[in-house]
Amino acid sequence: MTFGPSASLTWPKHRPGRPSDRCRNTSPRLQVTKNVSPLLQTCLHAITYADPLRIPPQRLTAMQHDSMQPARMPQSAVPYVYTAIAPTHDWLAVLVEAKARAFGLQQLAVQNGEHVLEVAVGTGLSFTELVSANPDGWTEGLDRTPAMLRQTARRMQTAPHQRFGLRLGDAYALPYPDNTFDAVLNSYMFDMLPVADFTTVLREFRRVLKPGGRCVCINMTVPTHWTERLWDTLYALFPPLLGGCRGITLAPSMRKAGFADVRRTRIVQRTFPSEIVVGFC
Numbered sequence: 231m232t233f234g235p236s237a238s239l240t241w242p243k244h245r246p247g248r249p250s251d252r253c254r255n256t257s258p259r260l261q262v263t264k265n266v267s268p269l270l271q272t273c274l275h276a277i278t279y280a281d282p283l284r285i286p287p288q289r290l291t292a293m294q295h296d297s298m299q300p301a302r303m304p305q306s307a308v309p310y311v312y313t314a315i316a317p318t319h320d321w322l323a324v325l326v327e328a329k330a331r332a333f334g335l336q337q338l339a340v341q342n343g344e345h346v347l348e349v350a351v352g353t354g355l356s357f358t359e360l361v362s363a364n365p366d367g368w369t370e371g372l373d374r375t376p377a378m379l380r381q382t383a384r385r386m387q388t389a390p391h392q393r394f395g396l397r398l399g400d401a402y403a404l405p406y407p408d409n410t411f412d413a414v415l416n417s418y419m420f421d422m423l424p425v426a427d428f429t430t431v432l433r434e435f436r437r438v439l440k441p442g443g444r445c446v447c448i449n450m451t452v453p454t455h456w457t458e459r460l461w462d463t464l465y466a467l468f469p470p471l472l473g474g475c476r477g478i479t480l481a482p483s484m485r486k487a488g489f490a491d492v493r494r495t496r497i498v499q500r501t502f503p504s505e506i507v508v509g510f511c
Contacts, residue, residue: 297452298425298452298476298477298478298479299462299465299466299476299477300424300425301422301423301424301425301474301476302465302466302469302474302476303422303469303470303474305422305423307470307474308374308375308422308474309374309375309376309377311470311473311474312375312377312378312473313375313376313377314470315470315473317381319352319353319378319381319473320353320355323352323353323355324355325499325500326499326500326501326502326504327417327418327448327499327502327504328499329497329499329504330448330497330499330504330505330506331355331356331417331448333495333497333506334356334415334417334446334448334506335356335359335360335415335446337446337495337506337508338360338413338415338444338446339444340360340363340364340367340413341364341367341412342363342364342365342366342367343364343366343367344364344367344411344412344413345367345368345370345410345411345412346360346364346367346368346369346370346411346412346413346414346415347369347370347371347372347404347406347410347411347413347414347415347438348360348369348370348371348372348414348415348416348417349372349401349404349414349415349416349419349435350372350373350374350401350416350417350418350419351371351372351373351378351379351382351396352373352378352381352382352417352418353378353381353382353385354371354381354382354385354386355417356415356417357369357371357382357385357386357394358385358386358389360415361386361389361391361393361394362389362390364393365390365391365393366393367393368393368394368395369393369394369395370394370395370396370397370406370411371394371395371396371397372396372397372398372399372401372404372405373396373398373399374398374399374400374401376398379396379398382396383396401416401419401431401434402427402430402431402434403434404434404435404437404438406438407438408437408438409438409439409440409441410438410439410440411438411439411440411443412439412440412443412444413439413443413444413445413446414435414438414439414443414444414445414446415445415446415448416435416445416446416447416448417447417448418448418449418450418473418475419447419449420447420449420478420480421449421450421451421475421476421477421478422473422474422475425478425483428478428480428483428487429483429486429487432445432480432483432484432486432487432489433487433488435487436487436488436489436511439511440511441511442510442511443510443511444508444509444510444511445484445489445508445509445510445511446506446507446508447480447484447506447507448504448505448506448507449475449478449480449504449505449507450472450475450476450477450478450502450503450504450505451477451478451479451496451503451504451505452477452478452479452503453477453503454496454503455498457501458498458501458502458503460501461476461477461501461502461503462476462477477503478505479494479505480494480505480507481494481505481507484507484509485509487509488511489509489510489511490509490510490511491508491509491510492507492508492509493507493508493509494506494507494508495508
């Protein structure tokens with residue numbers, strides 16, 4: 231098939247019943263009007279959609295370190311929250327995610343000439359590396375937040391070649407045919423999703439991968455040491471502080487989705503715990 235950069239930032243048609251369809255603000259706590267400035271409107275939406283975990287402070291310290299907290303931020307809030315944090319996203323990512331991202335790219339091991347997809351491309355921190363490693367192939371980046379895609383597009387203005395595309399889209403319904411890609415990379419997205427949705431999204435990843443293709447997912451993971459629990463505590467108090475991310479364990483869901491030879495590596499950087507999960511079709 232023939233690929234090309236997607237110049238249009240229009241939302242794809244939603245399938246009824248998926249989390250991305252719940253886009254209307256029905257909260258009685260706040261009504262955002264058209265007279266509010268766009269920046270303030272974004273911040274107000276983020277606050278409105280946030281659903282802090284209402285646990286007494288004394289119980290926060292007693293939470294099981296090996297259990298996953300429930301997803302507290304609705305998927306419909308993601309574009310609002312990430313529009314607000316897009317300008318400052320990279321500084322935290324560099325401070326606490328750089329080692330895990332580098333290891334994930336090493337595990338993906340992109341070969342020149344392949345078709346590669348990054349889902350939740352964000353500001354392009356990993357995308358630049360994927361494109362550089364694949365000058366004779368095609369690298370596609372997908373995200374559901376226009377502000378993030380604009381950041382990536384600006385970053386890619388200095389790319390050594392233009393064999394890549396950026397597209398607005400949804401991980402629940404990837405806009406690609408079956409058996410399209412040799413490799414799929416995903417960073418810090420599943421830690422925002424409900425656990426019940428993990429297998430559904432991973433099956434979408436598997437659907438677009440060719441036989442023998444590989445998938446690498448990088449996530450914030452559950453803490454195993456008291457110094458790592460600060461991050462889950464921040465999430466419990468106010469999810470948008472961490473972009474809606476909390477500690478998870480993805481490997482069991484990857485096996486359930488049909489991936490083989492699933493491997494998990496844990497990396498901690500400045501007390502922030504990440505996991506790199508690799509699976510093959």
